[in-house]
Amino acid sequence: xxxxxxxRILLLVAIxxxxxxxxxxxxxxxxxxxxxxxxxxxxxxxxxxxxxQGGMVSFTQTAFFGFxxxxxxLLGLERGLAFPLPELLGLAGVLLTALLLxxxxxxxxxxxxxxxxxxxxxxxxxxxQQNTSLLHGWAGIRGIRPPVLLGIDFYxxxxxxxxxxxxxxxxxxxxxxxxxxxxxxxxxxxxxSPRRMAALGYPVYWIRVVxxxxxxxxxxxxxxxxxYNTGIITPTTIQLSRTIWVLLMVILGGASYFWGPVVGxxxxxxxxxxxxxxxxxxxxxxxxxxxxxxxxxxxxxLGLLDDIRRGEKFPKIRKFLFPKAASGE
Amino acid sequence: xxxxxxxxxxxxIVVSMLLAACATATPTTAPAxxxxxxxxxxxxxxxxxxxxxxxxxxxxxxxxxxxxxxxxVGYTAGGKKITxxxxxxxxxxxxxxxxxxxxxxxxxxDILTGLVSGDEGLTVGxxxxxxxxxxxxxxxxxxxxxxxxxxxxxxxxxxxGAQSMDxxxxxxxxxxxxxxxxxxxxDYSYPWNQAGGFKRGFCRGGGVExxxxxxPPGTTSDFSSMIAAIPLDQGYDAVLxxxxxxxxxxxxxxxxxxxxxxxxxxxxxxNTFEKPDLDSMPKDIVGSLSPHHTADDLNTPNWNAFKDxxxxxxxxxxxxxxxxxxxxxxxxxxxxxAVKGDVSDKAKLVDAMLxxxxxxxxxxxxALDPTYHSAIENVYIREVTADDKGALYNKGILTVKxxxxxxxxDPALYMSQPIDGxxxxxxxxxxxxxxxxxxxxxxxxxxxxx
Numbered sequence: 001x002x003x004x005x006x007x008r009i010l011l012l013v014a015i016x017x018x019x020x021x022x023x024x025x026x027x028x029x030x031x032x033x034x035x036x037x038x039x040x041x042x043x044x045x046x047x048x049x050x051x052x053q054g055g056m057v058s059f060t061q062t063a064f065f066g067f068x069x070x071x072x073x074l075l076g077l078e079r080g081l082a083f084p085l086p087e088l089l090g091l092a093g094v095l096l097t098a099l100l101l102x103x104x105x106x107x108x109x110x111x112x113x114x115x116x117x118x119x120x121x122x123x124x125x126x127x128x129q130q131n132t133s134l135l136h137g138w139a140g141i142r143g144i145r146p147p148v149l150l151g152i153d154f155y156x157x158x159x160x161x162x163x164x165x166x167x168x169x170x171x172x173x174x175x176x177x178x179x180x181x182x183x184x185x186x187x188x189x190x191x192x193s194p195r196r197m198a199a200l201g202y203p204v205y206w207i208r209v210v211x212x213x214x215x216x217x218x219x220x221x222x223x224x225x226x227x228y229n230t231g232i233i234t235p236t237t238i239q240l241s242r243t244i245w246v247l248l249m250v251i252l253g254g255a256s257y258f259w260g261p262v263v264g265x266x267x268x269x270x271x272x273x274x275x276x277x278x279x280x281x282x283x284x285x286x287x288x289x290x291x292x293x294x295x296x297x298x299x300x301x302l303g304l305l306d307d308i309r310r311g312e313k314f315p316k317i318r319k320f321l322f323p324k325a326a327s328g329e
Numbered sequence: 330x331x332x333x334x335x336x337x338x339x340x341x342i343v344v345s346m347l348l349a350a351c352a353t354a355t356p357t358t359a360p361a362x363x364x365x366x367x368x369x370x371x372x373x374x375x376x377x378x379x380x381x382x383x384x385x386x387x388x389x390x391x392x393x394x395x396x397x398x399x400x401x402v403g404y405t406a407g408g409k410k411i412t413x414x415x416x417x418x419x420x421x422x423x424x425x426x427x428x429x430x431x432x433x434x435x436x437x438x439d440i441l442t443g444l445v446s447g448d449e450g451l452t453v454g455x456x457x458x459x460x461x462x463x464x465x466x467x468x469x470x471x472x473x474x475x476x477x478x479x480x481x482x483x484x485x486x487x488x489x490g491a492q493s494m495d496x497x498x499x500x501x502x503x504x505x506x507x508x509x510x511x512x513x514x515x516d517y518s519y520p521w522n523q524a525g526g527f528k529r530g531f532c533r534g535g536g537v538e539x540x541x542x543x544x545p546p547g548t549t550s551d552f553s554s555m556i557a558a559i560p561l562d563q564g565y566d567a568v569l570x571x572x573x574x575x576x577x578x579x580x581x582x583x584x585x586x587x588x589x590x591x592x593x594x595x596x597x598x599x600n601t602f603e604k605p606d607l608d609s610m611p612k613d614i615v616g617s618l619s620p621h622h623t624a625d626d627l628n629t630p631n632w633n634a635f636k637d638x639x640x641x642x643x644x645x646x647x648x649x650x651x652x653x654x655x656x657x658x659x660x661x662x663x664x665x666x667a668v669k670g671d672v673s674d675k676a677k678l679v680d681a682m683l684x685x686x687x688x689x690x691x692x693x694x695x696a697l698d699p700t701y702h703s704a705i706e707n708v709y710i711r712e713v714t715a716d717d718k719g720a721l722y723n724k725g726i727l728t729v730k731x732x733x734x735x736x737x738x739d740p741a742l743y744m745s746q747p748i749d750g751x752x753x754x755x756x757x758x759x760x761x762x763x764x765x766x767x768x769x770x771x772x773x774x775x776x777x778x779x
Contacts, residue, residue: 029435036427130516130545132751137545138517139448140422142455232452236421273431276416 023158042222048250048261054211055191060117063124064219066238069227073141083147098216106208128235140234254300375432378443379420394654406662407670422452447471475703490522495530495736497620502534507566514571515546525749532758573600585611623649624709624725635691725777
């Protein structure tokens with residue numbers, strides 16, 4: 001048993017060490033890119049959790065992502081409230097808003113749910129865009145800085161990366177536990193057949209509301225990191241194209257897999273960095289990759305690898321990637 | 330299943346970290362990058378602009394202007410090769426910061442330039458504050474970059490939003506005798522700043538009211554209700570359209586279609602009647618006035634030389650955005666020349682930029698304010714005119730020399746005022762702070778070309 005697990009444990013330790021020591025061997029921009037992966041990862045997890053576990057495609061999550069940023073800008077920067085008050089108030093605000101919106105939205109399913117959340121998202125965006133007295137319209141709020149905590153200055157990129165990494169790992173672990181908990185299973189049940197779950201006596205409506213809340217909380221957490229990292233919060237943070245971009249990450253990685261959003265974020269953010277250095281047609285290239293992926297594997301990159309492992313696609317690649325599984329059959 | 334997936338996920342992280350290692354390894358292996366650049370003779374200039382999106386035409390014009398200046402010196406200055414790295418921010422402030430981070434952290438640029446919109450400038454400026462790298466905004470006109478949020482690595486040899494408008498408003502009030510203006514403006518920072526400058530000048534010259542109506546930019550293509558709402562019977566002397574780009578083209582077209590021409594004079598802000606938008610506007614708006622730091626019929630040797638070179642390379646006439654980029658890039662190149670290509674001391678480089686002789690700037694002589702690193706230059710009041718082929722252009726009618734970003738006001742007093750917005754300055758001149766109205770006029774309005 002131990003022997004079987006040893007390579008996996010070694011790999012895990014190697015990754016952990018590589019990730020933790022990243023600021024020591026990688027360039028500054030690589031760290032910045034990983035920070036982007038971490039906060040977009042939160043947003044992707046938020047959207048991916050709803051799609052994968054609850055079967056709900058939400059277009060409001062990006063608004064929650066921007067919500068905490070705006071609260072930090074308004075209360076932390078402009079009114080001078082000290083850490084962690086604006087952050088906690090922001091998250092509380094996100095939960096409250098998500099509760100109200102969720103109670104309306106989760107009554108609907110599938111495409112209707114999508115349209116309602118799209119409308120909510122657009123309302124937030126239009127408000128942020130047009131409100132000049134409080135949210136400064138198009139210009140947004142700039143000059144947001146991460147706090148100094150216990151003598152650690154999080155304005156320093158490496159410190160910020162470590163902080164974000166710890167938060168992300170905790171968040172991942174918690175979401176993993178939620179997914180595998182009885183609640184997660186019940187949520188999966190409502191995804192597959194809400195009527196049957198209701199017939200079994202489960203409060204389907206509230207289960208979906210809670211899932212919406214959990215997802216909103218993750219989006220809000222990512223928003224805090226994003227606002228600190230870019231130093232600004234503007235309506236473009238919550239515009240529709242951003243939502244679609246993150247949705248694309250989730251689907252590219254594999255929306256039905258727990259790790260799908262994370263894989264998608266890593267791939268898309270790195271593609272962004274690498275491709276934008278070569279050509280300005282970043283969106284074209286990512287679009288082509290997206291179309292190809294969805295054509296060959298509707299379940300994203302992880303789905304593709306899963307298919308290969310099970311021998312359903314590309315048997316030759318399978319032999320190369322999974323020699324044991326291939327020879328075992 | 331999840332175990333396998335986990336291992337796949339882990340491999341992905343490892344791969345991306347390998348990528349990371351590669352990305353960081355290149356500068357050390359490739360001789361022409363990063364630190365060793367000083368010895369091998371390369372200077373890197375980062376150029377952020379909006380090459381896609383609503384303002385893409387401005388981004389393109391900027392790039393063309395900058396490239397013309399670079400080609401003139403064959404991409405070398407002070408014995409060093411000049412490399413420009415262009416990044417597109419799609420006019421998205423968040424993208425602008427991301428790209429600035431990329432240019433500073435990965436490409437390790439020596440100078441950062443470009444920037445179209447005022448908000449872009451302020452956002453990137455906020456990030457660049459403590460980076461110790463010169464920031465040279467080109468078309469970005471938010472006055473606070475060289476005022477309330479000024480940091481000494483900024484050098485802006487171009488303009489601020491209020492700079493051209495103050496003298497224009499003053500002239501309309503004193504010479505034209507206008508008392509009341511009806512203004513329709515796009516609700517964001519650049520038009521606010523233009524309106525601020527206009528109101529200050531107009532009220533200082535004895536005006537009574539600048540009625541402001543704001544609308545969110547890019548949200549409508551139907552301005553008929555806005556135009557119909559203009560109260561023609563309430564004694565307004567003119568309508569000032571305070572917007573630019575696609576909105577301006579739509580507005581002006583509908584202005585003409587709804588038969589407003591001749592009923593009340595139309596005024597523009599600096600960008601309203603700029604080319605290439607002007608080419609899409611109806612011909613009957615001739616006579617509309619606007620101020621800018623360039624005019625299409627400037628007939629000076631410097632302007633003609635620039636214009637000829639530009640037309641020869643691109644096949645059409647330059648705009649203000651291309652001139653601003655051209656002269657900013659030329660200032661950068663001359664400063665690099667002055668420090669003999671040694672750009673390691675950035676403070677020295679900024680100092681050299683401030684000392685560059687800009688008297689041969691195509692649009693007219695420019696001097697730099699040593700305190701706030703902003704331009705002191707000519708303002709031209711122009712009239713939309715049709716040439717013999719019927720094409721519209723901005724014909725200069727008056728020249729105002731040596732206008733600074735503070736106009737005739739005391740800098741300390743000016744900066745103690747709130748930032749221009751959609752609620753400040755007030756619409757009624759009577760509500761203005763008295764000390765702002767008392768500033769004496771220090772400008773002479775000379776016939777154009779003198």
